[in-house]
């Protein structure tokens with residue numbers, strides 16, 4: 001594990017004004033009684049790797065659903081690439097196709113092959129006839145084969161999804177999202193339940209794709225150490241509120257915004273959780 005120094009003096013050179021996600025005082029709920037998220041402020045730089053951590057039920061998945069337009073705020077405003085999510089807005093509908101979303105369940109179709117699952121990512125670019133007849137243009141097939149190679153699934157193209165290991169299923173879900181040619185990749189606990197080595201392989205795969213395609217990767221994690229290893233920024237969510245944002249540059253981490261708890265206390269809380 002890398003040594004982490006604490007500093008209260010943020011002076012990062014990588015801070016940009018090119019924000020791909022902006023949330024201003026956002027609250028949202030599933031029912032009329034309780035907020036699942038309350039008063040969330042955050043902004044995410046284009047091309048960065050952003051992590052969201054928090055305990056079960058803290059609101060992490062809900063936050064991702066706001067970032068892909070599946071949920072809308074009951075209060076506050078969201079801009080995704082400077083556009084308000086709204087299904088009546090043509091610009092946003094087009095943009096949605098460029099948001100690769102990998103849900104906790106992965107969302108693979110069990111009884112079809114690796115290749116067919118991955119081609120689902122290309123569907124918005126195909127005509128109805130091409131989709132129905134599975135007549136994929138040569139260019140799309142070549143793109144899929146390139147991505148299959150990049151995610152380490154060469155030779156497994158025809159295997160049915162239900163026959164894959166946990167790590168392979170995640171590779172298919174990543175490949176399907178990359179097939180969308182995304183500008184934003186959202187992944188909800190993609191490495192939970194994987195062994196240490198496989199989870200690092202999957203995280204490395206996403207980090208490589210992020211750099212290669214200049215993606216903004218936004219990932220939900222339970223493991224704060226994993227988040228700190230890969231992310232430029234880590235938002236810590238507790239009971240529907242963002243209590244801290246941590247900046248990460250090399251071996252230095254910085255409290256960007258302190259609520260009830262600072263980074264040392266958060267790290268201690270997670271260390272205690274792990275020991276239990």
Ligand SMILES: Nc1ncnc2c1ncn2[C@@H]1O[C@H](COP(=O)(O)OP(=O)(O)OP(=O)(O)O)[C@@H](O)[C@H]1O
Pocket residue numbers: 030031036054055056057058059060061062063
């Ligand atoms: N479909 C739903 N209907 C009603 N309440 C929901 C629904 N989904 C989530 N919630 C509630 O919203 C809150 C936040 O849930 P969310 O799934 O975002 O948390 P989470 O941090 O992702 O949890 P986990 O780590 O267990 O996946 C919780 O109180 C949860 O019970």
